[in-house]
């Protein structure tokens with residue numbers, strides 16, 4: 001099937017009871033500043049062209065960010081930081097990401113996450129991560145023809161992504177490479193992979209959460225640096 005069909009199916013998933021409850025609870029209680037919003041309150045799909053060259057992998061939607069707007073990295077501080085940096089390096093049509101109909105286009109880039117529903121305290125359980133992994137595996141398989149690099153935001157995404165990449169046809173070394181900001185790992189195609197599959201550079205980057213951006217652990221320059229490197233590696 002196509003990425004669009006996959007995304008459509010994903011929005012109906014209710015496989016994680018705790019997350020279904022949390023995403024719907026956030027829509028009922030709301031945040032005062034969003035009182036007039038009709039929250040999305042469903043799984044948030046990947047966003048960006050299906051034939052993207054660069055995949056940016058986050059963690060999970062925020063209860064009052066993506067879970068409200070229905071688009072990944074949209075309507076919260078993490079999205080502000082990420083989309084501004086993408087725009088600065090020529091990978092987004094505009095510098096802001098506010099609502100799902102604000103006209104933002106990602107240029108050769110797609111966002112996704114290992115967990116597609118908002119978790120309490122932004123912390124999915126290992127079981128929820130594993131339950132959601134088949135969606136990521138399918139997305140990776142569908143993107144294989146054009147995928148040229150991956151940027152992983154944070155250790156949770158890194159740990160979730162590597163098994164999914166292994167399932168999608170790349171050879172992941174044992175022991176698994178360790179996450180770090182600025183780490184680059186080049187994964188060769190597995191012996192069983194289709195002949196056309198190319199090596200895949202995977203880049204680690206601190207997550208764009210406020211914990212990192214407010215404290216200066218992740219600066220805009222550091223983020224731009226990883227994004228530009230990943231774009232270059234993917235031929236953008």
Ligand code: SF4
Nearest residue numbers: 013015016043117132
């Ligand atoms: Fe389904 Fe993933 Fe949401 Fe769990 S986190 S309910 S597997 S979409």
